[in-house]
Amino acid sequence: MEARRKEWCEWRETQLRTLYQAAIDGNVPCLLRLLAEDKLILDRYVASCFAETPLHLSSLLGHVDFTREILTLKPQLSKELDLHRSTPLHLAAANGHLEVVKTLLLVNADICLVHDRDGRNPLHIAVIKGHLEILKELVQAKPEAIQLRGRRGETMLHFCVKHLQFEALKFLVNSINQDGFVNVKDDDGFTILHLAVTHGETETINFLITETMIEINSLDSKGFTALDIALAEDAGTGRTPRGKEIQDYLLEVGAISTKYTLSPLHKSETFQTKNLCLPEADSIITFCSKAESSKKHLRSKSKGVRKKRNALMVVASLIATMAFQAGINPPCGFWQEDSVAHEAGHSILATKDPHVYRIFVAFNTISFLASLSVILLLISGLPFKRRFSVWILTVIMWIAMIFMGLTYSVSLYSMSGSAELAVLVAGVIYGVLSILLAAHTVLFLKRNIARYKKQKKSSSSVTPNQTDI
Template structure:
């Protein structure tokens, strides 16, 4: 019974693997073939287990016909959630597959209200990704879904501003013409205008104050208006000036009453903005760091593969040259001849005819063989080679193997050539190899020079930015001190 159970589980896993492969490829023929073999193959995707169904895969990749076939046989798959709480509609909306979205909505339009682990429904995902056509389709089917908030208390309008999606914001404002909707607040009591001013999104600010009924002087939970946030950022560049002028033109005012409250407001708002900027900077820095690490890992993987291939080729060539030296072997024993002509079967002809050259041949070939084997051993040993020094050591060992292989080749050419041609062949091969080495060295130096320049430039920029921050902080402190003296 145990063996039968194991066999059945193996068959089920194999069928599920084929089903997922068909979903990835969008292969309808393969799906129909699997259904002919086992009409319950789709039932193997256990419902309600937060697993990825074939419908999740086809919806994410935009395979329309495959999606239709799955929904025709299993319409309940439209309600299934994966391990992140995302439905097929979430994935189709995120990737902008409009026809797939329409197909899913025709089966179950209520999935517009489904929320993932972050509390985001498909409309939120469409806004974040900037899929305006998909957003329009979703809003037309379930306009009530735009009122849902995320787990952080953000409305869909706040997501538009947070992710710089002006077109999506325009569509939502034109579709849902409601005063309370445009003036909705997040968990910090901030309206979308507060966020837009904090991020200096001048186009969104202009749209909000000119085309909507946004409350320009609304205060957030800390008692700050949008103008408070703008004034706290100063007038350091053209964007700051444009933001403040735009707010002044529509009658925006500050919540501060006197100089002391102005200083307090500036410090508090600056702290709020710095926290928001730090969050953005930290997330951006994290994304850039991850992207850099992935790129470095890809490059390291490519280098490791290249080193493994070259080392394997050199080891193979050195092994073949060792067991089959140039000139071949004696085929028979010959002992009744003078000592100079006597030989044994299986011995190298080159060792008898040119013993000095043969010794050099064996020496260089053995070094090449052992060096390439050491590279292979280090690569397969599982040691970490993420640092550049380790890679350079491996490349140095491989250079030794390549050079020794070149000497082995030169000795072979020398032994196999006639006497008048030996020097010419050896000189040509030696000069060619030397030229290759010089070209590689010059290329490496040429590649390293711009890198050094970039590193120096980044270091100088970092020093300049740190000094700017220090000066700005000292200036802010001096301004606050002067304002406090005036109050006294």
């Protein structure tokens, strides 16, 4: 009796190890053979001392057919946990096995809510690993899983910023569609803006400020704003171009430093300075109340700049096309036959009046190059996001339009022979465009001067008091 029991135990152990190897290999026929010999083998495997179930192994390795067969036979295995308290969905999401993830979600989408030993659900894992397609599948299957936090109170957006997953951040912000969610803090009081500044993620900072309702001056648990972190980071590493860019951008949207507040939290050694000037309380309130309106103004200004850039691209493309066509089809056409005085295919205008032809080519080339330069600058990826940059591009477009008009007047002269008509047309075109350009320049200067005076007035209205922090 004892010998038979021992023999049976050895046989069962062999079967379980064979099942283990079949899961690693994704061997479906072997799985079916084992089940034919012992219908309870999956239950015995789960009850054994193995660290993972066969479903964990097939999900980890991406064996889709084996995973489907296991789930068909025993769907409750999708909820089993391994030694790290990870479900098969955790492992499939971590390793980027999209088809396995889809298969698991069809059986049980609730496993999106399960946390592993480190407090992360499968969506957290997909974000950390940067598997955007898997993240989309998980969000579609269980949208409420986005709201779950990590061990230290991090939201899904915190994980995006911490692990530099910008595309995942954009997707989640658009999926959640809740303004308050971007302002949720972790256990350290950090919003995602605090983290983005800490990591120097300029693209993320730009997105949060212009596309979301992020609170610019939210305080962390130590009472510091995002601008404080930017200043501290820059002080520790030396003045860097990226640090300066982040500080300037935060200041532009109304960010303030804790040195402009009266809270006792700000008496930290990090910001202890002798004879530091503090504004009056009413000035502080006024300054803080303007921060949100400044942020909204930046959003509208950014949208206006984007629209103007798009319009410049359309106009530049049109003028470049016109100039190209004029260059390969000059006025008066081409000679059709060879003769002593000319050759077939050469420009008639170049033969009859070389001086006018050179003027035509010069004007047309200037217009063509100016429009091409605008197109190249706009598609080059350079940060033309401010009004001054767009104004420079606009001036270049005015130059292209002026010389395109002059090209037209030269073409009229070459075809009609009337110098008076050409001069009249050139004068009208040049005069109108010059007046519009001058008016545009004056308006631009006027706005910037007014803005400068307003900033100077607002800064001078803050009366500093000599106070030691």
